[in-house]
Amino acid sequence: MAGRKPEFDRVQALESATQVFWKKGYVGASMADLTKAMGINKPSLYSSFGNKEKLFVLSLEQYLDIYAKDRLRFLLEEGVPLRQRLHRFLLATVKGQSGEGTPRGCYLAFGLSEAAGEALPPAAIEALKAADAEAVGQLTDLFRFDEESQAVGLDQRAGDYALYLITLLHGTASVLRSGRDLKEIEACLDFALDGLGLEA
Numbered sequence: 001m002a003g004r005k006p007e008f009d010r011v012q013a014l015e016s017a018t019q020v021f022w023k024k025g026y027v028g029a030s031m032a033d034l035t036k037a038m039g040i041n042k043p044s045l046y047s048s049f050g051n052k053e054k055l056f057v058l059s060l061e062q063y064l065d066i067y068a069k070d071r072l073r074f075l076l077e078e079g080v081p082l083r084q085r086l087h088r089f090l091l092a093t094v095k096g097q098s099g100e101g102t103p104r105g106c107y108l109a110f111g112l113s114e115a116a117g118e119a120l121p122p123a124a125i126e127a128l129k130a131a132d133a134e135a136v137g138q139l140t141d142l143f144r145f146d147e148e149s150q151a152v153g154l155d156q157r158a159g160d161y162a163l164y165l166i167t168l169l170h171g172t173a174s175v176l177r178s179g180r181d182l183k184e185i186e187a188c189l190d191f192a193l194d195g196l197g198l199e200a
Helices: 010-028 031-038 042-049 052-076 082-097 107-116 122-145 147-151 154-177 182-194
Strands: none
Touching: 010 031, 010 042, 010 052, 010 107, 031 042, 031 052, 042 052, 052 082, 052 107, 052 122, 082 154, 082 182, 107 122, 107 154, 122 147, 122 154, 147 154, 154 182
């Protein structure tokens, strides 16, 4: 006998959970917060998503797929100078951190800060670290294999430059969460790219 279908929109419920974790973090998000936002009760949450830890990991995947990965397209635009591609990528990311229709900050950066305090369960920490490593890896590949990057020697320290930009974005997530204005942060992006030696 087939099991009963859930009497709610699973996709929308997961999106609602993502917003809660994004705003409050793993520790700050109570089960009451989650069930209220998702419009379901605890038994439905457990039967459909597992426990809070599994829901957090699923929400992280949702965040990456919907909000983060689309920004990578700016890095791969053909016929666009490297500095301009990097600027578009960074600007799209900080705009996503600024609270325009979503919680301020970054789900991933917030989660990693919680993980540093050993407040998260192992599977959540593993998922966060894997996502962070993937982000660094994608930028590393850009600096290593992009022809313009190679021409100015950025490929020689590709991993360092990638970590430099990811560290910048973790920092912007923190200050934007605290209430800083987006315009203030935008000016920092040019300073960061100046540090790479790329001409404006």
